[in-house]
Amino acid sequence: MTLNLTVEQVLAGFGVLLALVLVWRAGSRQARRAAETARAGARVVSLAGRVLLMAAAFVGVQWVVITQIDNPTLLVVALALPDLIAAYVLTRALTVTEIGTARRRGGGHR
Template sequence: MTLNLTASQVLAGAGVLLALFAVWRYSARKAQRAADKARASARVVSLAGRVLFTGAAFMGVQWLVITHVHNPTLVLVVLGLPDLIAAYVLTRVLTVTSMDTTTTSRRRGGGRR
C-alpha cells in the first residue's frame, strides 16, 4: 500500500496537526487558570471556617469559666489569653512583606522541576 500525497495535502495535514496542538495547549492553560481560581476561593472558605471554629471555642471556654468559676485570676487569664493570640496574629498578618507568587512564577512547560 503506497500513499501518494501532494505537497498541498502534506501542508494541510501539518496545519491540522498544528491547529489541534494549539487547541490542546489553550484548553490546558484554561483548565489550569480555573483550577488556580478554585484553589484561591477554597483557601478563603477554609480560612473563614477555621476563624469561626476558633472563635466559638474561645467563646465557649470563656463562657464556662465566667459563669462557673469564681476565681478572678483565672477569669483574667481566660479573657486575656485570646487577646494576646489575636494581637500576635494581627501583628504577623499586617507585617507580611512577601507576595503570594503561585500564578506569576510558573515555569514554561508546566509543573515543578
C-alpha cells in the first residue's frame, strides 16, 4: 500500500498537528491557573473561618471577665490584649515585604 501525498497535504497535516499541540498546551495552562485560583479561594475561606473562631474566643473571654470578675486590672488586660494581638496581625498582613513570587520557566532562580 502506497500513499501519494502532495506537499500541500503534508503541510496541512503538520499544521493540524501543530494546532492540536497549541490547543492542548493552552488548555493545560488554563487548568493550572484555575487550580491555583481554587487554592487561593480555599485559603481565603480557611482564613476567614479561623478569624471568626478566634474572634468568638476573644468575645467569650471578654464577656466572662466583664460580667463575672470585679478586678479592674483583669478587665483592662482582657480588653487590651485582643487589641494588641489584632494590631500585630493587621500590621503584619498589611505590610508588603515582597510583591509575590513569579514563576520562571524551568524552575530556575535569579
